[in-house]
Amino acid sequence: xxxxxxxxxxxxxxxxxxxxxxxxxxxxxxxxxxxxxxxxxxxxxxxxxxxxxxxxxxxxxxxxxxxxxxxxxxxxxxxxxxxxxxxxxxxxxxxxxxxxxxxxxxxxxxxxxxxxxxxxxxxxxxxxxxxxxxxxxxxxxxxxxxxxxxxxxxxxxxxxxxxxxxxxxxxxxxxxxxxxxxxxxxxxxxxxxxxxxxxxxxxxxxxxxxxxxxxxxxxxxxxxxxxxxxxxxxxxxxxxxxxxxxxxxxxxxxxxxxxxxxxxxxxxxxxxxxxxxxxxxxxxxxxxxxxxxxxxxxxxxxxxxxxxxxxxxxxxxxxxxxxxxxxxxxxxxxxxxxxxxxxxxxxxxxxxxxxxxxxxxxxxxxxxxxxxxxxxxxxxxxxxxxxxxxxxxxxxxxxxxxxxxxxxxxxxxxxxxxxxxxxxxxxxxxxxxxxxxxxxxxxxxxxxxxxxxxxxxxxxxxxxxxxxxxxxxxxxxxxxxxxxxxxxxxxxxxxxxxxxxxxxxxxxxxxxxxxxxxxxxxxxxxxxxxxxxxxxxxxxxxxxxxxxxxxxxxxxxxxxxxxxxxxxxxxxxxxxxx
Numbered sequence: 001x002x003x004x005x006x007x008x009x010x011x012x013x014x015x016x017x018x019x020x021x022x023x024x025x026x027x028x029x030x031x032x033x034x035x036x037x038x039x040x041x042x043x044x045x046x047x048x049x050x051x052x053x054x055x056x057x058x059x060x061x062x063x064x065x066x067x068x069x070x071x072x073x074x075x076x077x078x079x080x081x082x083x084x085x086x087x088x089x090x091x092x093x094x095x096x097x098x099x100x101x102x103x104x105x106x107x108x109x110x111x112x113x114x115x116x117x118x119x120x121x122x123x124x125x126x127x128x129x130x131x132x133x134x135x136x137x138x139x140x141x142x143x144x145x146x147x148x149x150x151x152x153x154x155x156x157x158x159x160x161x162x163x164x165x166x167x168x169x170x171x172x173x174x175x176x177x178x179x180x181x182x183x184x185x186x187x188x189x190x191x192x193x194x195x196x197x198x199x200x201x202x203x204x205x206x207x208x209x210x211x212x213x214x215x216x217x218x219x220x221x222x223x224x225x226x227x228x229x230x231x232x233x234x235x236x237x238x239x240x241x242x243x244x245x246x247x248x249x250x251x252x253x254x255x256x257x258x259x260x261x262x263x264x265x266x267x268x269x270x271x272x273x274x275x276x277x278x279x280x281x282x283x284x285x286x287x288x289x290x291x292x293x294x295x296x297x298x299x300x301x302x303x304x305x306x307x308x309x310x311x312x313x314x315x316x317x318x319x320x321x322x323x324x325x326x327x328x329x330x331x332x333x334x335x336x337x338x339x340x341x342x343x344x345x346x347x348x349x350x351x352x353x354x355x356x357x358x359x360x361x362x363x364x365x366x367x368x369x370x371x372x373x374x375x376x377x378x379x380x381x382x383x384x385x386x387x388x389x390x391x392x393x394x395x396x397x398x399x400x401x402x403x404x405x406x407x408x409x410x411x412x413x414x415x416x417x418x419x420x421x422x423x424x425x426x427x428x429x430x431x432x433x434x435x436x437x438x439x440x441x442x443x444x445x446x447x448x449x450x451x452x453x454x455x456x457x458x459x460x461x462x463x464x465x466x467x468x469x470x471x472x473x474x475x476x477x478x479x480x481x482x483x484x485x486x487x488x489x490x491x492x493x494x495x496x497x498x499x500x501x502x503x504x505x506x507x508x509x510x511x512x513x514x515x516x517x518x519x520x521x522x523x524x525x526x527x528x529x530x531x532x533x534x535x536x537x538x539x540x541x542x543x544x545x546x547x548x549x550x551x552x553x554x555x556x557x558x559x560x561x562x563x564x565x566x567x568x569x570x571x572x573x574x575x576x577x578x
Contacts (some may be wrong), residue, residue: 008157008473010334014194014341015171017186022175025186026459029179038503039377039427042180043357044263045110047083053185054273057350058260059280060188062091062251063525064347065145065340067281068288069152072320075292077311081230084240085292088285090247092278098252098261099274105425107267112532114258115362117424122432123514124367129439131363134255135355139388142351144406150396152321152340165396168341173389177382183264185347192284194338199287202336206294206327211302215290218297225311228296232266235476242478248483250414253421255354256347288320294327295319303327352392356384408451411480412530419488432516436496442487449479 040046049057067087074085111117115134118128150165175183182459206212219229232240251257260277265272300309305326310316324336360381366370372380395405416439423430423438451456452472458465462477501507502517509518 014338022183022187025183026179029182045181049263055276057185057188058277060192061256061350065148071288072292075296076319078226081228083230093248094251094282095274095278101273102263103270104267107270114255133412137413138351138355140406140409142348142392146396169393176349177385198336211299213297215293215297228293238478244480246291253417290569291345328471355388415446415483423491430495433498433516434491436489437494438487441490445483
């Protein structure tokens with residue numbers, strides 16, 4: 001394939017435009033948070049993100065390179081088809097559920113990151129443990145989409161994959177570094193527009209290519225391959241449901257999502273943004289579905305691609321750029337490439353910022369440096385943006401199974417963080433003992449179930465397992481959802497068991513080594529009211545959350561029940577008198 005100078009120029013122009021928008025956004029908002037709260041402004045954008053920008057940036061967070069390429073691939077691959085393209089519906093429902101049940105309690109309490117409620121209720125240790133799967137999910141996701149971008153660019157303009165990955169990562173890291181959430185949000189607006197326009201411009205040209213058969217016909221009839229609508233075999237129904245719940249429920253506990261929720265100007269706005277993004281995810285998936293259908297309806301021997309077809313060459317994961325390259329005019333394929341590049345960067349920058357935000361606040365500040373200045377936190381965030389960006393780039397270049405690592409880490413987000421989030425927000429009385437037990441049970445069940453992408457053989461063989469042609473063991477049983485439910489039940493049961501054993505006197509108070517039940521004040525009531533009365537805990541151990549938009553401090557980060565508890569508890573009154 002020849003080197004395409006025009007394509008390279010188009011990509012350079014696009015990247016420079018994105019970088020310019022990011023720097024402009026950073027300059028426009030450079031004085032935000034200048035009153036000593038610049039770190040929070042970088043993480044949650046001063047909590048003044050409006051509906052338009054917020055809706056675009058939340059949609060762009062999910063509509064990434066993996067979302068677009070993966071949807072087109074699922075529709076194209078014979079035996080799967082549209083029936084297995086679960087991401088559009090799954091992520092859209094995830095955003096709807098997030099808006100209905102999670103956005104309001106998180107935003108109304110004025111948290112800064114997703115991990116704040118865990119550290120508030122379960123303590124610093126548990127917050128650190130939950131940071132691990134959250135970080136893995138963000139980093140491997142960024143690495144996976146950088147890797148996909150390199151392959152996509154190399155298909156169309158035939159430049160070195162490593163160079164394209166490095167340049168893309170540098171651009172995304174640079175504007176994230178200088179502007180934080182503001183730069184990410186404003187560039188998301190431009191990127192989402194480019195994705196929508198680029199893919200929709202490509203579709204009519206691809207449909208009109210002489211080698212493409214009517215996609216309405218190939219949807220239900222076999223022409224070149226099985227119909228692209230696809231079907232679900234009775235043996236695979238549980239696998240389909242397991243993956244569907246993984247996308248729908250596992251798509252909620254991500255810092256990239258809650259960063260947008262917490263940056264909203266109010267809890268109501270946070271809910272509306274979630275619903276807008278759900279609609280946006282469906283709309284943005286339509287051209288990807290059509291491109292996958294076009295790939296399944298093409299006589300590839302009548303194109304410059306030749307024979308065998310992409311699936312036979314094991315290039316089904318690249319069907320979107322292949323359609324752009326061989327079924328569209330050159331200038332259209334370059335424009336579509338810009339769309340894919342935009343999709344990648346719009347997700348990668350969010351992941352890098354999310355990872356650095358959680359580390360700077362929940363690990364560095366709340367766990368090690370409670371008295372750190374705002375300027376110090378800002379610099380920690382900048383350094384970690386560089387480190388995490390470089391790490392994601394290195395993994396994209398060096399790891400042979402980045403997608404396998406991401407699949408496993410996203411499973412851990414679903415199995416470990418989601419049940420913990422349910423407990424910390426909605427189940428009163430859970431404590432650190434239950435949280436640790438649920439964490440470990442979920443982790444063990446997931447690892448012992450195996451992971452074919454990493455060639456990790458299972459130790460537990462669930463009903464319906466089989467061995468494929470590559471001698472890999474495949475589990476049909478929905479063991480991921482089982483692991484999640486087990487982690488949730490374990491958290492609740494162990495928490496209440498520990499509470500009963502300590503409060504009934506069955507176990508002596510000295511065994512409460514985590515200070516979770518019968519310590520001077522229960523972690524169950526670890527909020528601002530308790531921190532004020534506790535002389536052995538630094539008051540700013542939980543970093544301050546400034547009131548926004550007519551919210552007072554008491555309504556933002558105070559559990560009124562704790563006040564009532566302190567006032568009415570005779571045990572605490574006697575303790576204070578003594």
